[in-house]
Amino acid sequence: MLPIERCDQIEEHHPENCRHCGTHLEGDDPEPLRHQVIEIPPITPLVIEHRLHxxxxxxxxxxxxxxxxAAVEPSRYGPRLSALVGLLSSAFPLSFGRTQALLDQLLSVEISRGAIATIRERLSACLQHPAAEALELARQQPVAYMDETGAPTGNADGGNPDGKRGWQWVMVTPLVTVFLQSLSRSAAAAMELLGHAFTGIVVSDRFSAYNHLPIDQRQLCWAHLIRDLTAIEQRPGASGEIGMALLALKRQLFEQWNYWKVGQINREQLRESCGPIRRQFETTLQRVVDLGCERGERTPWAQTVRTCRQLAQRQQALWTFLEKPGIEPTNNAAERALRQSVIHRKISHGVQSAxxxxxxxxxxxxxxxxxQQGRDVWSFLEQAWIAQRLGGVMPSLAPDR
Incomplete structure (x- = not known):
């Protein structure tokens, strides 16, 4: 139930007569039963006409x-309504058409798609500084969870031959989450997001764009690794046996990890219990690498050898989460962050311009x-809009400001 101070109206109800003998009753119950009803009043937009004589x-x-x-908004739509348009097209993955319909249905505000596009452009300018600030903060963090997904520019996946493929990159850190659009899925794009002076740990898949990082700055995602081990297990013969053994070791590893997560063991006990699992895992990888395969061989066994060879070359990066506190063994945080972008892309078929x-x-x-910080998005967008237009103090994405 909501606290008393959140209630706009309180109505007291007293019984008039005793339900047994009918005697008239008076007084108050010090602890009455409470029943709350939450309702939304009819919403109508506030329209102010300014007449310039x-x-x-x-x-x-x-x-x-x-x-x-100076304080009057020169466009047709005020700061709070404009911030709502930005909120609906980011926090909630709505297309322009659905944004139109929602504003009309709930707020009785008629707005064209062109007006929505114009508002988004102005919001983009308003958010230039906060986005740059977030990128700078992200590059200073001790760990970054990174991933990327296709994000066409110009509706490339909707039949437009002039569209550019494009990629949406994300970096999730303990303080901020940063998205960056790039035309490539390359090491240069990863460097553009990370910067040249990043000293933290990058948690990612085994994509080659991250190979420029020192091995001691990496944690390979075990969620991606599990998919590879499952593929090995499903192959015939020796591959299946190898995959089964590696998956069994993975289960033992995460059993210990979960014990630590719920506080049943401390970090030192976690490292001690996982030591034999790590040695057996690495020994199994090396055994497959030593058996090898013929150059150019395309058998299921050759696929297994190549996967194990890749893992053996970067096996140190499999265990960073055991050595350094504050590191998760998967980059699920980045994949969850990207999901919003993917949903929006599927709904709106991408964006049409850079x-x-x-x-x-x-x-x-x-x-x-x-x-991520538990702050009000709508209010932030409104403050940024006002600050950009009136030259005020731009709100900050730094949590302590």
Whole structure:
């Protein structure tokens, strides 16, 4: 139940007569039963018309028209409504058409798709500084969970031959989450997001774009690894046996990890219990690598050898989460963050321009970060809109400001 101070109205109900003998009753119950009803009143937009009068000077005959006060929004839609448009197209994956329909249905506000696009462009400009601030903060964090997904620019996956493929990158850190649009899925794009001075741990899959990082700065995602081990297990012969053995070791590893997560063992006990599992896992990988396969061989066994060889080359990065506190063994945080972008792309069929892609990245950065920090997204967007127009203090994505 909501606290008393959140109630807009309190109605007291007293019984009039005793339900047994009918005697008239008076007084108050110090602890009455409480029943709350939450309702939404009819919502109507506040429309303010500003009339700019033009007057003629009686002396010289010059006409002078009044100017809008600086505090008055020069466009048709005010800061809070404009912030709501940004909220609906980022925190909630709505297309332009659905945003139109929702505003009309719930708020009785008619707005064109062109107006929505214009509002998003202005919001993008408002969020340039907060997005840059978030990127700087992310590069200073001790750990970053990274992933990427296809994000076409110009509706490339909707039949437009002029569209560019494009990629949406994400970096999730303990303080902020940053999205960045890139035309490539390469090491250069990863460097653009991480920067050249990142000293923390990157948790990612085994994609080659991250191979420029020192091995002691990496944690390979075990969720991706499990898929590879499952594929090995499903192959015939020796591959299946190897896959079964590696998956069994994985289960033992995560059993110990879960014991630590719920506080049944401490970190030192976690390392001790996982030591034999690690040695057996690495020994199994090396045995497969030593058996090897012929160059150019395309058998199921050759696929198993190549996977084990890749893992053996970076096996140190499989165990960073055991050595350094604050590191998760998967990059599920990044995949969850990307899901919002993927859903929006499927609904709206991507963006049509580079500026649209930039707008999407900035809105997602601000929305995801504020949600991560438990802050009000709508209010932040409204404050950023006002600050950009009136030259005020831009709200910060740093949680302590």
């Amino acid at each position: 033009r007057l003629i000077c009686p002396c010289c005959g010059t006409s002078t028209c009044a100017q809008l006060p 500026s649209g892609a930039t707008c999407r990245s900035r809105l997602l950065t601000v929305t995801a970060t504020l949600r």
